[in-house]
Amino acid sequence: MSQGVQVVGLYVRDHDEALAFYVDKLGFKVHTDVRNGDYRWLTVQHPEQPLFQLGLFVPGPPVLDAATAEDISAIVAKGAMPPLVLAVDDCRAAYEKLCACGVEFTQEPIERFGNIDAGFRDPSGNGWKMIQAGKQS
Template structure:
């Protein structure tokens, strides 16, 4: 039986720079950073209160074929690669803290039917959504 999601991949331009961004700016914790071959490095981070979900910071490459890796590199370079959502108890406060650390936001905190949302980019251009959730119903969207 499946119990939970334990690993997601975020494609980045540079693993060292991404590792610094996720740990120094977003406050994630480094779990692994292992070079397995000249073409493959395994680097994972996690949010301190949720070690069961690791984020693999990956350069597009093996085990992807060249065509697939090139396609992902182009999407990352355009800044159009979606990342993941990050929960917060106070979106406005977290937004201010991250801006003070130099994090680039493409959308300031905005009220939505499901809560308050802001959108930031990591240093590779991936979109991350910062969300302060609130209860909602489908009718809240009409």
């Protein structure tokens, strides 16, 4: 039997805003976009990782009550969630490309620990680290 992580969820404040960011700016592809009443299951994939999906979920019913959803939205907006990591071959080139697409960075590329990394946030406040791995000895 084969098992593994297929979807990792990310809370966003608005599905359409998140979809535009992840598809139009970061280059992800829509995998699933289905609705059941007010509930929407929306996942995207990085084009080079077809077996892994990033779920873009608005906190709320039927999973969460309104008060909890509001609390979670506030925490995400403050950038308090752990960052996700986007691996890139050339951090500085990716930084320039994403800046040209309108991605707002919280940290320009910097070299540390043998890697080069930069930081940005999505429109909902979720933090990302973009990392170019150094050569391993």
